[in-house]
Amino acid sequence: MAPKKKMLRAMVKRALKRDDDTVLITKTLLRLDQKESSKSRSNLADDEALEWLKPRTLLKPDEQEDVPDAELDEEVGRFLTTINPQWVADEVAYHYGQGKFVKKPKPSFGKAYPLYIYQGTAIRKDSEEAKAQIAAGYGMVGFDDAGPKKAKVKKSAAEEEEEEEPEPEPPPPEETKHEEEVQEEEKPTETVEEQEAHPIEEENEEAAEAEDVTEEATPEEKAGGHEEEVIAIKPRVKKLANQFNFCERAALTYNLPRRSVETQTIPPPRATYGATVLQCIIFDFYQEDYARKQREKEEEKPKRLRKKERKHAKSAQQIHDEQLAQRIREAWTILERLVNQNIYDDIAQDYRYWDDPSDEFREGMGSLLPLWKFQFEPMRSHAVCDVQWNPHYQDLFAVAYGSLDFTQQQKQGCLCLYSIKNPAYPEYAVITESPVICLDVFKETPYLICVGLYDGNVCVYNAQLTLESSYQYKSDSVRDKHSNIVWEIRWGPRLIDGEASFFSISGDGRVVQWAIMPGELQATTIITLRTDLPPLPGPDGTLLTVNSCGSCICFHPEKADIFLVGTEDGMIYTCSLKYNRNYVRSVQGHHMPVYRIHYNYYNNSIYASCSGDWRVKIWEDGRDEPLFMFELGSPVGDVKWAPYSSTVFAACTADGK
Template sequence: MAPKKIPTPQGLSKAVKLPELWRKSSEKSLGSLLKRLRKEVTKSRANLAEDDGLDWLKPRALLKPDDQEEVADADLEEEVGRVLTTINPQWVADEVAYHYGQGRFVVKPRPSYGKAYPLFVFQGTAIRKDSDEAKAQIAAGYGMVSFDDAGPKKAKVKKSAAEEEEEEEPEPEPAATGEEAKPEEDAVAEEEKPVAETEEPAPTEAGAEQVEGEEGEVAEEAEPEEKQEGDAGEEVIEIKPRVKKLANQFNFCERAALTYVFPRRSVDTQTIPPPRANYGSTALQSVIFDFYQEDYARKMKEKEDEKPKRMRKKTTKHAKSAQQIHDEQLAQRIREAWAILERLVNQNIYDDIAQDYRYWDDPSDEFREGMGSLLPLWKFQFEPMRSHAVCDLQWNPHYQDLFAVAYGSLDFTNQQKEGCLCLYSIKNPAYPEYAVITESPIICLDVYKETPYLICVGRYDGNVCVYNAQLTLEGSYQYKSDSVRDKHSNIVWEVRWGARMIDGEASFFSISGDGRVVQWAVMPGELQATTIITLTSNVPPIPGPDGTLVTVNSCGSCICFHPEKSEIFMVGTEEGMIHTCSLKYNRNYVSSVQGHHMPVYRINYNYFNNSIYASCAGDWRVKIWEDGRDEPLFMFELGSPVGDVKWAPYSSTVFAACTADGKVYVYDLNVNKYRPICVQAVVSKKTKKLTRIDFNARLPVIVCGDTKGTCHVLKLSPNLRVMCKPPKKAQGVDQRTLQIMKLDKLLSLVRDPPFTPGVVDEKFEDD
């Protein structure tokens, strides 16, 4: 006997073909199943859909994988029965194995279920209704209730399935007993089996013969199983009837819903723990004592230091470094030494002039009754300022030999880029004592009488500054107006120191071409601006480019404070108006006079009579006014624009004027009411003009500046400074009273006839 029977070619082919068949049948059965399912679904949900139109419940198109086999619709429609057999295609029919006991090969006992081994056998409790057993039970009074009665409300599908079961169950018993063994194997097969059985008789061309073959085999193989079945059946019989009704145990419906399981997530934050540090120490009496001693010593030292601290603070502020101080001091000492040396040299050079200016008087005056002359003494020039004009000059009120000069430019078409503030001393005509170059031309200056080293200047760019002549030159200005916030928008024409403010701060006033008079309070570290008055003009508002009306301010050109009433000041404008204003009114003028027809260059109060003032203008005229009169008391035409007019500090009736044609005019109204007592050409009228003039308060000299940066110091001849001789009746009367009396006497002559046109018409012929 062959040890192992090789499977027949037929069996092999079967085994190969089978999967195909299965697949096909399963595909077809799947199709039919789907169809049926769909039918059922539509059936069961039809009423729902009808009621609410729930479209979403309707089945949708099936999603097909791309590689799905293409099957014709006809084939899909075709109903193919699913064939399941118990035949194991792997099973070998006549397998032998060596039996050690018998010592030979024996045919292996055929396994009852092919290669399947039952692991668990569960005996069903159901019995057939029409079996003997059931009949016996029914006869015994069980199962009186029929299926229909038991579940009248069951779904149709189920019912039909149950009916099918009922119908089909009896049939297979004689034909295919092999299949009967299946329920024991698998519970799922139970459901499919009836379908398969019903399908089986249907003639399927594809697997008809195979099915037949299989069946043949099945028939063969089923025989031993039948025996077992029979055994099982006997066992079942012994089961006692347990329930009255014959309920269908599969006839139930389970419903469940599975909801989403929300994923869980844990979130936590960890903060940085507060910082920690370690510290360790030892507390001992000795340590404590020592520390107390140390602290005490420190405190004592602090106490000692407290007093000099204040002083030290001050010193530390200035002292940048000891070396610097030393250097500065050294430089200062050298500078002083050089200055002395320079003066020595100058004194030698200008020895005769130095003698003359004090002691020499022009002897010719004695023979020229009522006429005087000017003796030129020195010329002051500062080399870098050769092309600049002397825009303002003023003797220092404290030092009789010192005068301040503002270098700027009056040539507005060719304006200089920088200016200069110089202090000259007549002791050194060669070089200024103090000179500081400014970034903008200086137009005007005023020396503070209380602290004569403070000089305020008005600049061409509209700024005002305060210079401290005591500071080193590097210090430049001490105060400066804020160029952005509050500077003038036009040339500052004149600055004048005013009275101290209520809280003690010095203040000065500036007048500018922008029509504003601004008071500047010299605060520590800054200048605080207050607009006192904005000069209005009679010009109607001019329509601007975008239709807005632009009001035109009149341009201020000079300012003059009343010597006694500190709130009253006079303002000259470029239209020739002379306005009397008060600090208390910032809108209206106290009075206003059409003084000139050209810009007013200077208004100057008489030193002896506070109601008399002189004015000069570009209209060639010098006028003497009295407060409250609209017409001048005197008027003089000088034949050229008059740059400056100043009253003499020593005489109530003497004043000097300088003109653009380079001449200085000195008038003494007491001597001659119509003509000057001295006319002297100081500079060549072709190249230079005289701009400003000033009397020295104590010395009989005047200084005048020209447009080429030169300052001329001239000595007044005796005839120009005649003092009043006290009358014999009142010998003890002082000079000042006499001067006032002299002026009053003169004025009374002019006043009585209100106005003498002859004075006006008197033209100076000397030109």
């Protein structure tokens, strides 16, 4: 600090003499001195120029204990240790290479676990990574100039006399300059060490002023006779940055201008719409949508494919020819009916007007006049198992050809539709895979006929379709079919969704409801007929319940959810579709299988039943005993009430009466 003080005093004296060069150098040195004065006050306290500063006094409380300085200056060591209760001292692991358990090595950091690790972005300039970056041109140490900046100050003879200690005479300017250059070449390391030891605090402005001072002092050096003092101004060093964390780029984002846009739309029109959604309606819409998509695909086809469609139009012409042939066949059918009507004209007259006058003399007995004889040649060896008139066409009836000879069962059956207008040949005939045991015509749609087969399957036929299409619906022969003969089948009320349904009863003791869904029949077991017999022992210690074999079914004319079931053990059960866990009522009607149950057309509480015990019984709902009982002397296979009288019924027996 002493040389600087002397220099400042000399500069002040020169400033009083109004030397311009001296004033510039003085201003520069004063700025350097102000820069150094910004250091800590502890460093300035040692300076003699600040002796006027008020000294600090340490205030101690009165009760503080006096401790010797030796104890205060004594250094007390403090050791910090960590204990990890989760760390296992002797932890072992199985080594598959050695085939034994080996002790795990302790972690490199001992028992201490790092809780936080932060990777710095600065690197040491003497490290290998810094050297590699400098060699590659990244993160180079930059300087404002090629070398350290210097400020040269001249000393006159008057200043040397004022110094406290005499100094040797300065050498000539040329020799001084030469010596300075030699010293700079010999001691480059000291300059670097000074740069590392002191922080970089100078700015570009100060460096520029120092350069100006050096340039102004150069002419005087040439004149000679003055001593030069070199002040090294440290260069600015560029900080090395980790290239993986920093990227020297600059960008200026574009601020989007704000705009306010307002729109007003017309509200969409509203309408109230109501409709009933059924599965059949949904199915129709799907069919229409599918047809529309097919038309769109045809329109999108290229022209080369449309030529093929023209060729396909010829096949459409063939279809038209087939339709024309069908109309011709219908015309031949009408012609055939005209011929048969002329042949059987006498029988047609008897059918309408015949009356036997001998009935007046035979009281209690009548006569039966045979009219037409219907037969189908392929079914000569089959038995007629069921016959039913069509509810819409009064001249049309359906016949089920099957077999009741269980020892020599036929492999096929047939469903035929006969008309009294053409007794020679059936109007509709289709061969089935199994003998047909029962049938029923749908009253709402008279061309739909459901049949029950000998193998336990049920089918639905559409008389409007061609014979090549066979059945329209059929039960699944593995999952839903009956395991025994289907003895009777009856159309029931429509479901809630509008699908048609029918019921079947079989010898397996199940009453099944079949719903006609699009493309399939869906089966639901309504009730399983149980007997009062105790369970029988089965294989592997199991107990088997005994089911009753159903033989016939009949629905109540008014109450659609009530139906009667006849069994092979002579029981008549009253069941309900709403409560299928048990019977509503049960009656021991006969001693042998019940073959048919039929309600009276005029009184819905009266019904008739026939059985293999030769009896026909008239029952009333709610009574356990029959109102009337008729014994016919032979097993009675069927009984029906007359549609024109409430007291007339007809029955047929096994002996042909």
